[in-house]
Amino acid sequence: MRHHKLALCEDHYLEWFVAQTERTIRKYRMFRRDDRVLVAVSGGKDSLSLWDVLLRLGYQADGLYINLGIDGGFGYSRLSLEKIEAFLADRPEAKLHVVDVPTLYGETIPQVARRKLRGRGKPCSVCGLIKRHEMNRIAWEHGYNVLATGHNLDDEVAVLLSNVLHWQVGYLARQAPVLEEREGLARKVKPFCRFYEREVAAYALLRGIDYIYEECPYAEGSTTIFYKDLLSRLEAQSPGSKLQFYLSFLRARKDGLFKEQAEQVELHPCPVCSQPTSVPGPCAFCRLWNHQPATSNR
Amino acid sequence: MRHHKLALCEDHYLEWFVAQTERTIRKYRMFRRDDRVLVAVSGGKDSLSLWDVLLRLGYQADGLYINLGIDGGFGYSRLSLEKIEAFLADRPEAKLHVVDVPTLYGETIPQVARRKLRGRGKPCSVCGLIKRHEMNRIAWEHGYNVLATGHNLDDEVAVLLSNVLHWQVGYLARQAPVLEEREGLARKVKPFCRFYEREVAAYALLRGIDYIYEECPYAEGSTTIFYKDLLSRLEAQSPGSKLQFYLSFLRARKDGLFKEQAEQVELHPCPVCSQPTSVPGPCAFCRLWNHQPATSNR
Numbered sequence: 001m002r003h004h005k006l007a008l009c010e011d012h013y014l015e016w017f018v019a020q021t022e023r024t025i026r027k028y029r030m031f032r033r034d035d036r037v038l039v040a041v042s043g044g045k046d047s048l049s050l051w052d053v054l055l056r057l058g059y060q061a062d063g064l065y066i067n068l069g070i071d072g073g074f075g076y077s078r079l080s081l082e083k084i085e086a087f088l089a090d091r092p093e094a095k096l097h098v099v100d101v102p103t104l105y106g107e108t109i110p111q112v113a114r115r116k117l118r119g120r121g122k123p124c125s126v127c128g129l130i131k132r133h134e135m136n137r138i139a140w141e142h143g144y145n146v147l148a149t150g151h152n153l154d155d156e157v158a159v160l161l162s163n164v165l166h167w168q169v170g171y172l173a174r175q176a177p178v179l180e181e182r183e184g185l186a187r188k189v190k191p192f193c194r195f196y197e198r199e200v201a202a203y204a205l206l207r208g209i210d211y212i213y214e215e216c217p218y219a220e221g222s223t224t225i226f227y228k229d230l231l232s233r234l235e236a237q238s239p240g241s242k243l244q245f246y247l248s249f250l251r252a253r254k255d256g257l258f259k260e261q262a263e264q265v266e267l268h269p270c271p272v273c274s275q276p277t278s279v280p281g282p283c284a285f286c287r288l289w290n291h292q293p294a295t296s297n298r
Numbered sequence: 299m300r301h302h303k304l305a306l307c308e309d310h311y312l313e314w315f316v317a318q319t320e321r322t323i324r325k326y327r328m329f330r331r332d333d334r335v336l337v338a339v340s341g342g343k344d345s346l347s348l349w350d351v352l353l354r355l356g357y358q359a360d361g362l363y364i365n366l367g368i369d370g371g372f373g374y375s376r377l378s379l380e381k382i383e384a385f386l387a388d389r390p391e392a393k394l395h396v397v398d399v400p401t402l403y404g405e406t407i408p409q410v411a412r413r414k415l416r417g418r419g420k421p422c423s424v425c426g427l428i429k430r431h432e433m434n435r436i437a438w439e440h441g442y443n444v445l446a447t448g449h450n451l452d453d454e455v456a457v458l459l460s461n462v463l464h465w466q467v468g469y470l471a472r473q474a475p476v477l478e479e480r481e482g483l484a485r486k487v488k489p490f491c492r493f494y495e496r497e498v499a500a501y502a503l504l505r506g507i508d509y510i511y512e513e514c515p516y517a518e519g520s521t522t523i524f525y526k527d528l529l530s531r532l533e534a535q536s537p538g539s540k541l542q543f544y545l546s547f548l549r550a551r552k553d554g555l556f557k558e559q560a561e562q563v564e565l566h567p568c569p570v571c572s573q574p575t576s577v578p579g580p581c582a583f584c585r586l587w588n589h590q591p592a593t594s595n596r
Contacts, residue, residue: 164462165532165539167546169555226535230528234463237524241463248465257467257555 010206017203021053021191028177030189031146037061038144038186040135041096043080045204045211046150048087050192052207054148055094061148063096066134068127069108072217083212097142099134105289110218112288122218126288133285136275139186151190154197157242158227160249173258176250183267183276196242308504315501319351319489326475328487329444335359336442336484338433339394341378341510343502344448346385348490350505352446353392359446361394364432366425367406370515381510395440397432403587408516410586420516424586431583434573437484449488452495455540456525458547471556474548481565481574494540 008016024030031037037054041047041063054061065084070076081098088094102108107115109130113123139147156175163171181187192200204211219225234241267276270283271293277283282291306314322328329335335352339345339361352359363382368374379396386392400406405413407428411421437445454473461469479485490498502509517523532539565574568581569591575581580589 165543165546167543167550169550169553223536226532230531233528234524238521245463245465248463252465252467255467256558260554 013202014206017195017199018053018056020194021050022057024177024194025057025189025191028189030148030178030191031059031187033059035060035146036144037146037148038097038135038139038142039063039148040131040150041065041084042150043083043212044150045209046152046155046192046197046200048083048150048209048211049200049204049207050148050150051087051094052091052209053203054191055091062142062144063094064135064138065096065098066131067098067100067102068130069102070110070123070216070218072214074214074217076212076214076217079214080212083210086210097138099138101130101134116288122222124218124222127218129284129288133273133275133283136185137273140184140275145181145186147186147188149188149190150192150200152192152195152197152200153242153246154228154231156190156193157231157245158224160246161227161231162223169258169261172249172253173261176253184269184274185267185276193246194243311500312504315493315497316351316354318493319348320355322475322492323355323487323489326487328446328476328489329357329485331357333358333444334442335444335446336395336433336437336440337361337446338429338448339363339382340448341381342448343507343509344450344453344490344495344498346381346448346507346509347498347502347505348446348448349385349392350389350507351501352489353389360440360442361392362433362436363394363396364429365396365398365400366428367400368408368421368514368516370512372512372515374510374512374515377512378510381508384508395436397436399428399432414586420520422516422520425516427582427586431571431573431581434483435571438482438573443479443484445484445486447486447488448490448498450490450493450495450498451540451544452526452529454488454491455529455543456522458544459525459529460521467556467559470547470551471559474551482567482572483565483574491544492541 037059039047039051039054039061041051043065051061051063063084065081067077067081071078084096088096102111105112109123109127112130113126116126135147138144160172160175162168163175177190177193179188231242231245265278267278269275270277270286272282272286272291275283275285281287282293335357337345337349337352337359339349341363349359349361361382363379365375365379369376382394386394400409403410407421407425410428411424414424433445436442458470458473460466461473475488475491477486501507529540529543563576565576567573568575568584570580570584570589573581573583579585580591
């Protein structure tokens, strides 16, 4: 690990990785052992490795898989679930929730995106909306107070670069390792936010975790991938740049740079699903399916 | 000009470029026709074009050339002055101040940088310090209240990216088209800050301005050039990105994002040269030459 000036053997690498995750969890006060953590699991290296580490550290960590119904010519969603099932076979104590979007709501993600004509032919914005809603719903219904995702440093700096290139000050104010819970929304945490992607991949490899290598078929040509490429050039030119970019951002944030912009928008319960929303009337998720309030004033 | 969705013939391009400069000068309240403007002229396309435009617009704009004594195997500094002299030959009304660093202070920039062992073998930080000091000195001694530099959009976004990658909040707070005058420091303005480098190059070409094509020999391999390369990839992927990066930054800045960080450090006159400095005792420039106060208390 060039940026840490550290070279480790296999056993020590695994030990270092787990201890480093624990340090991140404590440093940002993400959760404790009496918290109930729901890990959003996609079948990729990041989320499966995160779930594995949390279980090894003795946290109460259950998984959530959301079947998006994406095929992409190679059964992307089906293959993802298979990888998670293989992971579970070795860990009988682990508990997984599965949400099947096509069965529950009658359409796959690409279908609803096509119907709503959102996102210029890409279902990514609809997909994000649905995943956020379903994660919050399962956390709420099953009493999890923490939602953990496998976002790594490469993911975080790509988002950071995008937010900075457009000076999206509201987004910058909310980009953090921890988003505190509020009004029925579980706390959101990213325990891998300080790991390079290749560090997580090395952990998965050494732990023998089999994961889905393929990106989501809709990710191809995304600006996120383009930003990741730019940042990799930067990292190659000056090792440690990504970590410095992220940590100096967190420092500026902690020093109050965005504190005025962090003032929270008011939330109220959606009249259909009861999840907090900032818009009047049904939330964006319920509008997606044209869900109406059960009783109407009209 | 792909980002403006504009295609112009030669005459209209020159007209557009001059009018656009005037709009920028007014928009950011840089200066008026009764201000005395000193243009820092290097012999490159940006500064010579800026001087040309300001003269055409009828501003009181005189030039300042600082001979840094840089050779680089091809007489960089000598060649630069020759280009400026050729520019002057066509403009008998233009007035140029020349500061000769080796003659005045006894050393070229590379010599003083070597003696002070600053900047890891590169004289760039010493060069910047000396240029800032000499520009302020000439402005002060000759009664110019505005200092104009030819920084273009590509220069500004490269600095912006560098400041953002390290979250240099103090620098971000001071990065602006106009830095107001204070305590004996002239106002600093960048009338070309919204022009792409290639737009300035096109102006110089169409106006027949001959300029020095070579970069400073010490610029090779600089991080600024690396950042410019990253940003050019971004621009190629998404035309207009550089301008959007800069303008959205200026908007966030105007909305008060950095207002707390913009609180000014206290300045007092250097006991040797009288220029404002934030350090106790002689300023960094005077320490460079070991200049001492004329009278001492000891």
